[in-house]
Amino acid sequence: MERMIGSLFDGVLALAVLTALVYLIFFIRQNSGLRHVARMLMMLSGVAQLLYIFARFSHLAAAPLTNPHEAIVFFACAATWAYLTFRWRYKVRNFGAFVSALVALLLAAAATFSSTFTPTPAILKGLWLPVHAGLSLAAYSFFSLAFCGGLMYLLQERELKSKRFGYFFSRLPSLDALDQLNSHCLATGFILLTMGIVSGSLWLWQAYGSYWLWGEKEVCSLFIWLVYLAQLHQRFTVGWRGRRAALMAIFAFAIIALTLLFVVAPHGGTRIHGN
Amino acid sequence: MEGRESMATDQALAAEHILLVGVNHKTTPVAIREKMAFPGGYEQALAALRRLPGCRECFLLATCNRVEALWVGESGDRAAEALASFLFGDNLTDECAEYLYRHEDADAVRHLFAVASSLDSMIVGEAQILGQLKAAYRQATESHAVGAILNRLLPKAFTVAKRVRSETGIGLSAVSISYAAVELAKKIFGSLQGKNVLLIGAGEMAELAMEHLLNQKIAAVTVVNRTLQRAEELAGRFHGQAAALSDLLVRLESADIVISSTGASGLILHKDHVIPIMRRRRNRPLFFIDIAVPRDLDPALNELENTYLYDIDDLGGVVEVNRGEREKEAVKAGRIVAEETEKFMSWRQNLAMNPTILQLRRHVEEICGRELAKTVAKMPELPPNGRAALERMLAAVAGKILHSPLQYLKRDAACPELENKVDVIRRVFGFDDEKPAS
Numbered sequence: 001m002e003r004m005i006g007s008l009f010d011g012v013l014a015l016a017v018l019t020a021l022v023y024l025i026f027f028i029r030q031n032s033g034l035r036h037v038a039r040m041l042m043m044l045s046g047v048a049q050l051l052y053i054f055a056r057f058s059h060l061a062a063a064p065l066t067n068p069h070e071a072i073v074f075f076a077c078a079a080t081w082a083y084l085t086f087r088w089r090y091k092v093r094n095f096g097a098f099v100s101a102l103v104a105l106l107l108a109a110a111a112t113f114s115s116t117f118t119p120t121p122a123i124l125k126g127l128w129l130p131v132h133a134g135l136s137l138a139a140y141s142f143f144s145l146a147f148c149g150g151l152m153y154l155l156q157e158r159e160l161k162s163k164r165f166g167y168f169f170s171r172l173p174s175l176d177a178l179d180q181l182n183s184h185c186l187a188t189g190f191i192l193l194t195m196g197i198v199s200g201s202l203w204l205w206q207a208y209g210s211y212w213l214w215g216e217k218e219v220c221s222l223f224i225w226l227v228y229l230a231q232l233h234q235r236f237t238v239g240w241r242g243r244r245a246a247l248m249a250i251f252a253f254a255i256i257a258l259t260l261l262f263v264v265a266p267h268g269g270t271r272i273h274g275n
Numbered sequence: 276m277e278g279r280e281s282m283a284t285d286q287a288l289a290a291e292h293i294l295l296v297g298v299n300h301k302t303t304p305v306a307i308r309e310k311m312a313f314p315g316g317y318e319q320a321l322a323a324l325r326r327l328p329g330c331r332e333c334f335l336l337a338t339c340n341r342v343e344a345l346w347v348g349e350s351g352d353r354a355a356e357a358l359a360s361f362l363f364g365d366n367l368t369d370e371c372a373e374y375l376y377r378h379e380d381a382d383a384v385r386h387l388f389a390v391a392s393s394l395d396s397m398i399v400g401e402a403q404i405l406g407q408l409k410a411a412y413r414q415a416t417e418s419h420a421v422g423a424i425l426n427r428l429l430p431k432a433f434t435v436a437k438r439v440r441s442e443t444g445i446g447l448s449a450v451s452i453s454y455a456a457v458e459l460a461k462k463i464f465g466s467l468q469g470k471n472v473l474l475i476g477a478g479e480m481a482e483l484a485m486e487h488l489l490n491q492k493i494a495a496v497t498v499v500n501r502t503l504q505r506a507e508e509l510a511g512r513f514h515g516q517a518a519a520l521s522d523l524l525v526r527l528e529s530a531d532i533v534i535s536s537t538g539a540s541g542l543i544l545h546k547d548h549v550i551p552i553m554r555r556r557r558n559r560p561l562f563f564i565d566i567a568v569p570r571d572l573d574p575a576l577n578e579l580e581n582t583y584l585y586d587i588d589d590l591g592g593v594v595e596v597n598r599g600e601r602e603k604e605a606v607k608a609g610r611i612v613a614e615e616t617e618k619f620m621s622w623r624q625n626l627a628m629n630p631t632i633l634q635l636r637r638h639v640e641e642i643c644g645r646e647l648a649k650t651v652a653k654m655p656e657l658p659p660n661g662r663a664a665l666e667r668m669l670a671a672v673a674g675k676i677l678h679s680p681l682q683y684l685k686r687d688a689a690c691p692e693l694e695n696k697v698d699v700i701r702r703v704f705g706f707d708d709e710k711p712a713s
Binding site for chain 1: 459461462463464465556557558559560577580581583585589
């Protein structure tokens with residue numbers, strides 16, 4: 001069974017890489033037939049990721065969010081579905097090329113971590129932990145889309161400001177579309193992140209009887225939350241938008257990535273406090 | 276003798292040269308072109324040009340992308356220098372002279388045809404240039420600056436332009452400056468639906484720029500102008516609002532796209548004006564298009580965040596992006612222009628040749644006719660078909676004799692010694708002798 005699930009992951013990874021490749025070729029050739037293929041592949045890839053997570057879930061009989069491999073797969077899956085739902089509401093030209101690359105990279109990163117099934121410690125069982133982890137990772141996935149959008153914004157803005165129209169000018173969407181993407185992802189991600197922190201606090205209370213322990217992870221989460229709060233505040237009051245918003249999205253996501261890499265991952269994904 | 280006079284004029288016409296001197300967006304930066312705008316309009320400039328020595332006919336074209344003077348008369352360095360100093364006035368420096376291009380005769384005709392067909396435009400294939408050319412021609416006609424040659428050359432240029440437009444796909448993709456501006460605006464704003472446009476200056480260029488924007492379902496147009504009356508006129512046409520120039524900064528707060536095309540001699544909007552406005556706009560993007568020559572807007576505006584400034588040279592870069600697709604059509608159009616240039620030049624040559632050829636034919640026919648009459652009179656016993664046979668023989672002889680002089684005249688019609696050839700023939704046959712050639 002475990003081997004079957006293992007090969008399912010290989011399929012998920014292959015599909016994600018294929019999607020990214022087709023999007024890349026579409027990005028270069030701008031052939032509208034390919035776009036259709038790429039979109040279908042992205043959809044399939046999203047479904048395959050969900051299936052994989054569900055397979056792990058049914059095998060473990062617990063939320064598959066307790067080790068780095070599972071967390072990153074969930075992150076990638078959330079990013080894929082955040083993109084697919086976003087696509088349904090807004091049109092952002094060639095955004096898929098960037099997102100599919102990110103998803104493929106994330107899944108490749110997940111492949112480097114051990115995907116063996118470890119019995120979940122008793123303390124990690126319970127309702128609030130999967131809710132907390134799921135919400136936080138979903139928040140990160142929206143922030144990762146904002147990050148992609150931010151990169152695209154900087155590329156496109158540079159062409160418009162320098163008035164030299166190179167490779168990206170016709171391929172990238174309008175600045176306005178990218179800025180809307182930023183505001184949408186920022187708002188959605190922030191709500192999810194807040195809910196994630198609250199549910200994490202509830203889990204802490206359930207597990208340790210305290211709502212807040214000043215561990216490294218809590219401090220980093222609080223810092224990330226404050227960075228996004230500041231960004232949101234500046235955006236909706238003073239009008240920090242465009243280039244500044246794009247830079248902020250990239251900067252804040254870099255903090256998330258560094259936190260995940262240096263604070264969360266070394267401790268095996270979920271931080272176990274105390275003893 | 277009336278025929279002789281018109282013949283003399285025809286030859287004089289053929290002896291004149293067509294000389295074209297000018298600058299365009301390709302050769303010359305805006306900063307230099309700015310120095311050449313004619314403040315007094317065409318009429319005054321044409322009058323000044325006609326007073327130059329060596330000028331028989333003249334024509335001026337000034338658009339925001341080019342300034343060209345075309346004349347029929349003397350050619351050579353002296354004439355070109357006279358034209359250059361006419362174009363630049365007191366601003367003529369060695370640097371300016373470097374930017375000028377100069378075309379003579381067939382080259383000048385080809386250049387004019389290419390300009391009319393919009394092959395030389397910043398946005399190849401745009402249709403505005405033909406309208407501007409026609410307006411300039413109307414001015415030149417009203418000022419009596421054009422004569423026999425230009426009155427044929429310019430209308431010909433219009434037909435060439437029409438032919439290029441209908442026979443090639445050159446006009447399809449790019450239509451005008453405003454097209455480029457709309458493309459850029461879409462890259463900034465996404466859709467232009469619901470955006471506010473502010474026109475500064477109510478000149479003709481502003482109207483042209485609006486053409487495309489109006490198709491984009493923009494929300495409202497505001498026209499700001501030095502004279503309120505003109506602003507109201509233009510605003511009325513677009514169902515927009517009019518405002519005085521003093522209201523500019525207030526109006527900027529609600530605008531998204533700003534098109535400036537005033538005739539002001541200096542900048543009318545500085546970076547420092549716009550910084551507080553961007554704060555009040557909460558950084559909503561602002562797209563400035565400066566189509567005025569000289570420029571209206573501070574180039575430093577482009578350095579501000581969420582502010583984009585394009586002047587007329589920058590807009591050229593936008594269409595550079597898909598230039599390759601249009602190049603093929605441009606080659607086709609170039610062929611049409613070359614063909615029409617050749618036709619026009621041979622018309623000019625014929626102007627010189629025609630009277631001589633006619634006279635040569637008439638001269639030989641007359642001799643034949645006279646000799647035939649004499650011979651027939653001496654031969655009463657000539658059978659009825661004999662006269663026809665004689666006529667045929669004379670025609671054949673005349674044709675054979677005329678063959679080489681006519682070939683001589685027509686061969687390499689475009690070569691510069693044509694005048695000499697005509698002269699040789701006229702002297703050999705004694706056409707210009709005092710006594711009539713009878």
